[in-house]
Amino acid sequence: MTETRNILLIGRTGGGKSTLGNVLINKNNNFEEVFSESEGSVSETKNVKEEIAEIDLSKDGSQKVRYRIIDTIGLGDTKLTTQGVLIRLAEVAGRVKSEGLNHILFVTQGRFSKEEIEAYDLLSSVIFDKDVLKYTTIVRTNFPSFEDTNKCGNDRAALRIENADLAHILNLVNIIYVDNPPLEGRPKVVEMNKETREESRKRLLTYLAGCQGTYRPSNIDTLDERVENYRTNEQLLKEKMKELEKVRKEQEEKFRQEIVNLKEEQARELRENRIKFEDDIHKVKMESEANLQKTKIEMTETHRKAMDEHDRKNEEKIQGLKDNYEQQTKNIKDEGERQKRDFEERQRRNDDKISDLQKKLDEKGSSSNDKIIEMWQQQRADDKAQEAKKDAALLKLEEKKLEADKERQKEEKASRERMEKIARKNAA
Incomplete structure (x- = not known):
């Protein structure tokens, strides 16, 4: 078979x-x-x-x-x-x-x-x-x-x-x-x-x-x-989800009841706190009216002293700026005078040199003319260079003076703005 x-x-x-x-x-x-x-x-x-x-x-x-x-x-x-x-x-x-x-x-x-x-x-x-x-x-x-x-x-x-x-x-x-x-x-x-x-x-x-x-x-x-x-995993999961849903609903109902109780408790506490708050407000208002005038007077006096002190410091600062400005102006003027004297002294020396060169030219005749002319041209170039340096130095001094003026004006403006701000604050 x-x-x-x-x-x-x-x-x-x-x-x-x-x-x-x-x-x-x-x-x-x-x-x-x-x-x-x-x-x-x-x-x-x-x-x-x-x-x-x-x-x-x-x-x-x-x-x-x-x-x-x-x-x-x-x-x-x-x-x-x-x-x-x-x-x-x-x-x-x-x-x-x-x-x-x-x-x-x-x-x-x-x-x-x-x-x-x-x-x-x-x-x-x-x-x-x-x-x-x-x-x-x-x-x-x-x-x-x-x-x-x-x-x-x-x-x-x-x-x-x-x-x-x-x-x-x-x-x-x-x-x-x-x-x-x-x-x-x-x-x-x-x-x-x-x-x-x-x-x-x-x-x-x-x-x-x-x-x-x-x-x-x-x-x-x-x-x-x-x-x-x-039972498949899916069926077991569905059964578990049903159990969890039941527990969730029970917890949700419990939580809802707790919320209701909590709201009632909060409403009661709110009423009590409102009454207490109104009493405290009345007491504070009575006490505040008595202290308000005193506090206002003290604040006014304190503010006046602060303003006086502020004015004094501003005046000192402005005076310091003026003194600094005058000193810088004097320094610039002195420096200009010094450079002017230096220039005049160099000019005098140059004139002496030119005179000497002219004499030498007359004595030596035309054979040395080219060399003397070259020396004279070099001297003129040196003079021009010195003159350019002098002009640059003077320009730099003028710039410093302008910067000092701007700084002084800026500080004065800031001081005025602070004073105006304080005045507006006092007025308010």
Whole structure:
């Protein structure tokens, strides 16, 4: 009698699970549809379905292996809750208990969805036990480069990196690659896609031939009870949110009552404080009227003394500026007289030199005229330079005088402004 090996297919809706089952069965050697294939969000497989496929191991057909392909409802079906999917999966419990499973093929198209991640947890924690991973293989479908070993290896590494939530599972199970394109379109395209499916089928059957042993979960008898008690993280979160909402409303009501009590207490304290404040105001007003005149007189006297002192300091400062200005003026005048005397003395000396040069010129005759003229021109140039220095010095003295005038005027203006400000303040 030929042994029958049970192969369980699991995967999300539209992920290629039923298509993979049809490829394994290869009905009439033409990949005719046995399990309804779906590309949408609603699973075509509403209940667990199964089909037998006999595979010849020898050319004459004397050795065969029988696979029972069990197609389950798709995970993430928009019309079923997770609880409903679990109930459908529990339908295989009887066969698993009596015959066991040869292997579980978890079909995916790439990055794992939330439903697929939850499905792995369901396999090991609810449906079966932790040993289920020893009999589980991930089938990466819709992978056109499934015959390229390097690309398959790169994708395996990427899957393990991108799906960190499943790292503890992906590091323990094998990942094989296939491509099962749809059999639609032009005849040539259909024939090419059939050839691709045939190559994928060979790889799957070769792999399954090496999967020996039968998996019989130790906790299969309590599957129905575990399914009944199972709650998804989302359901647990909703229940927790309901509890928190109840607590929030209770606290909100308590807080609202405390606010009401606090407002009443504040209103009472406000009334008492207002009465006390009015009494204090009356007392202060009576005391203030008696002290107001005294304070005013003291402030007036203090202000007058401050004004007198301020006037005295301003006068001293202005006198200091005047003295400084007069001293600077005297210094400038003295410096001008000194420079004038110096200039006159230099002019006298120059005249003497010119007279001497003229005498020498008369004595020596015309042979020395050029040299004497050159000396005379040099002397004139020196005189002009001295005259320019004198003019620059006089100009600098005039600038200092102007700066002193500006500083004095600025200080006088500031003093007047301060006096006017004080006067305005007193008037107010």
